[in-house]
Amino acid sequence: MASFRYSYQKIVDLKTSEKTQAEWLLSSAIGELQIEELSLSELRAKRAEWEASLMETSQTAVSLSELQMLQHYLEYLDSCIESKLRDIRRAQMRVDSNRSLLADRMKDEKVWMKAKEHEHERFRYATQLKEQNELDEMATVRYIASAT
Template identity: 55%
Template sequence: MSKFRYGYQKIVDLKTSETKQAEWLLSTSVGKLQSEEALLEKLFQERTSWSERLQDASSSAISLSELVVIQEYVDYLDICISRKHIDVKQAQREVESSRSFLSVKMKDEKVWQKSKEHAFDRFRAVMQVKEQNELDEIATARFMFSAQ
């Protein structure tokens, strides 16, 4: 019995490789998103801390210049937070883009895998017919031999 060889196996392998690359790309995008979100959370915590310092400083005897410096830093943190929001949104868009790219690659791979399965099913059917013909031929030869 002959062995099944799919003529387009290299394409199937390529599609599988492309899917893996798309998975890695998605993983990288998700990692970047998590990193950006963690940095945003850190900025929020720092802003909260400095806002509390500003509240404490305003109720105690502190120079006006120090109050201004603290307020300017809180304002700076607000700017950083707004910029980080933009970075997070961009990272979310990249994740969505990577997800859709992966989806396309997975569908493409699945099409080629199905094609390979159909080719294997056809191969198996042909092999079963050949095998049945050989068995019929053997049975006919035995019948002819025993009839003589």
């Protein structure tokens, strides 16, 4: 009995490979987004810590230069937070883009897999039909042989 060989199997393999690559890209982009979000939360925690420190020092006798230094550092942290928010937006856009790419790749793969399944079903039907015809022919030959 002949085995099924899909003539477009290399395309199916390519589509599967593209889907896998898109999954890796999405996974990588999500990892980068999580790292950026973690970094943002650390910056916010550091800012809250320094803000509390500024409040403590403002209630005690501290030189003006120390207060200005603390204020400048808080402003620096604010600019870092703003920069990190931009980084997060870019990372989120990459995640969205990679998610869309993965959806497209999954659709392509599904289309080719369905085509392969349909072709396999046609092959099975043709094989069954051929086998049935051979069995019918054998039965006919036996009948003729036994009738004579």
